[in-house]
Amino acid sequence: MDTDDHDITVSVNGVRYKRRVESRMLLSDFLRHDLALAGTHVGCEHGVCGACTVLLDGQPVRSCLMLAVQAETHEISTIEGLTDKDGAYHPLQQAMHDHHGLQCGYCTPGILMTMTAFLEENLSPSEDEVREALSGNLCRCTGYQNIVDAVMAAAQRMRG
Amino acid sequence: MKPAPFKYIAAASLEHALSLKAEYGDDAKFLAGGQSLMPTMNFRLAQPAILIDLNRIESLGGIRPGDAGGARIGALTRYRNLERDAGFARMFPLIAEALPHIAHPQIRNRGTIGGNLSHADPASELPAIMLALGARFHIQTTKQTRSVEAPDFFLGALTTDLQPDEMLVEVELPLSKPRTGSCFMEVARRRGDFAIVGIAVMMTLGNQDECTHIRLTFCGVGETPIDASSAADHLIGSAPTEKAICDVAASVQAMIDPGGSVHATADYQRHVAGVLTERALQTAFQRARDGH
Ligand SMILES: Cc1cc2nc3c(=O)[nH]c(=O)nc-3n(C[C@H](O)[C@H](O)[C@H](O)COP(=O)(O)OP(=O)(O)OC[C@H]3O[C@@H](n4cnc5c(N)ncnc54)[C@H](O)[C@@H]3O)c2cc1C
Ligand code: FES
Ligand code: FES
Numbered sequence: 178m179d180t181d182d183h184d185i186t187v188s189v190n191g192v193r194y195k196r197r198v199e200s201r202m203l204l205s206d207f208l209r210h211d212l213a214l215a216g217t218h219v220g221c222e223h224g225v226c227g228a229c230t231v232l233l234d235g236q237p238v239r240s241c242l243m244l245a246v247q248a249e250t251h252e253i254s255t256i257e258g259l260t261d262k263d264g265a266y267h268p269l270q271q272a273m274h275d276h277h278g279l280q281c282g283y284c285t286p287g288i289l290m291t292m293t294a295f296l297e298e299n300l301s302p303s304e305d306e307v308r309e310a311l312s313g314n315l316c317r318c319t320g321y322q323n324i325v326d327a328v329m330a331a332a333q334r335m336r337g
Numbered sequence: 338m339k340p341a342p343f344k345y346i347a348a349a350s351l352e353h354a355l356s357l358k359a360e361y362g363d364d365a366k367f368l369a370g371g372q373s374l375m376p377t378m379n380f381r382l383a384q385p386a387i388l389i390d391l392n393r394i395e396s397l398g399g400i401r402p403g404d405a406g407g408a409r410i411g412a413l414t415r416y417r418n419l420e421r422d423a424g425f426a427r428m429f430p431l432i433a434e435a436l437p438h439i440a441h442p443q444i445r446n447r448g449t450i451g452g453n454l455s456h457a458d459p460a461s462e463l464p465a466i467m468l469a470l471g472a473r474f475h476i477q478t479t480k481q482t483r484s485v486e487a488p489d490f491f492l493g494a495l496t497t498d499l500q501p502d503e504m505l506v507e508v509e510l511p512l513s514k515p516r517t518g519s520c521f522m523e524v525a526r527r528r529g530d531f532a533i534v535g536i537a538v539m540m541t542l543g544n545q546d547e548c549t550h551i552r553l554t555f556c557g558v559g560e561t562p563i564d565a566s567s568a569a570d571h572l573i574g575s576a577p578t579e580k581a582i583c584d585v586a587a588s589v590q591a592m593i594d595p596g597g598s599v600h601a602t603a604d605y606q607r608h609v610a611g612v613l614t615e616r617a618l619q620t621a622f623q624r625a626r627d628g629h
């Protein structure tokens with residue numbers, strides 16, 4: 178059977194890419210294999226773990242539950258775009274480092290994409306709100322407490 | 338795990354999507370939020386030959402006023418659109434209370450109302466809520482439109498009244514009467530998981546706090562969402578007492594026939610359904626009485 182290919186133009190971290198993809202290519206695989214942006218991790222491929230979370234037009238979504246063809250005309254943000262132009266950490270990256278918010282690091286890109294978008298909308302969250310926002314990201318190492326601490330600390334820093 | 342090959346077509350309009358579905362029937366599936374369909378395709382449990390992407394059809398999303406003060410929700414409206422609409426939350430506090438229980442923020446950013454209801458997972462919150470609210474579903478093909486009441490839409494686990502050429506295009510919610518209190522509660526293994534038992538209550542009171550209307554529905558305890566309102570019939574006509582509410586809980590426990598699973602035995606589900614019935618009826622009563 179001929180493969181069902183599509184020409185797409187996708188913007189990832191502000192860079193426009195033109196590629197030809199098969200329709201069944203998941204956005205997560207497109208980022209990792211076609212664009213070599215392997216910071217987006219893949220844990221379960223059925224929406225449960227959150228490791229593959231990226232931003233679609235600023236909103237966190239599962240990249241394993243989207244097709245690459247569906248990203249056409251949309252703006253995707255991944256972990257590779259989180260540092261600023263001279264490579265300085267985002268305040269949440271720094272706080273994760275300071276508070277030991279990661280061990281193996283597998284869940285970390287998904288958590289950073291989820292929680293930076295959360296902080297954009299809520300700079301004065303309660304701890305409960307942070308846990309609620311984190312509920313869609315599994316971490317098998319940390320027990321979450323240090324991640325929550327890091328998000329609270331980053332929020333405080335970002336409030337200035 | 339990766340989906341099996343398929344042909345992808347991004348429908349440009351509702352008419353386009355419907356004519357593709359008329360042409361391909363069961364070989365084709367609509368792709369809405371993808372939050373149920375994509376996992377089943379990744380596992381190859383679903384292998385549609387054609388995928389008709391609805392996401393570019395802007396007219397399919399959004400909330401508009403319905404007849405007699407209710408609301409009409411377009412099929413492509415995402416959970417997140419409802420979650421962030423304060424006016425909608427005031428109108429339908431039952432839905433607003435349930436939304437945080439549905440999956441996680443990332444999933445709610447994509448998942449749609451039409452996709453949820455068409456998928457018809459019996460453990461899902463929204464189908465039970467549609468029964469409690471008395472929703473009407475508007476369905477369309479290239480040739481005709483029709484509408485069905487919520488109880489006639491859900492036929493079995495993952496099975497609806499939708500025919501191979503049909504699309505669910507809109508859900509119509511009637512405005513609730515004054516002095517109505519609602520309550521949604523659920524027990525799940527973790528935040529965001531499907532319900533082991535979930536309950537939705539709508540209770541309307543008269544001037545003397547006597548109950549004039551009651552709806553009591555469940556998710557997670559059967560093949561479809563379950564309407565257990567008849568278990569609460571005897572509440573009508575007087576202000577619900579603690580004793581009367583306990584009686585409803587006992588009737589509910591006798592009435593439902595949960596399937597049980599590795600996570601929760603049928604007995605446990607029945608027990609939880611009783612406990613939630615008492616709590617949710619009390620809460621709905623207080624809210625109706627206190628006016629919020
Ligand atoms: C980790 C995880 C946890 C979840 N937890 C919950 C939960 O707790 N509660 C819950 O309710 N759901 C949960 N879900 C499912 C989620 O709510 C889905 O978004 C929803 O069930 C389907 O909506 P969708 O728009 O994503 O539909 P899709 O996945 O795109 O489609 C689902 C089905 O409906 C069909 N369809 C879609 N739109 C239409 C239409 N307009 N007319 C006719 N057919 C149509 C599709 O062809 C497909 O068969 C969870 C999902 C994940 C991945
Ligand atoms: S890989 Fe996407 S949610 Fe697990
Ligand atoms: S740090 Fe290992 S899974 Fe989170």
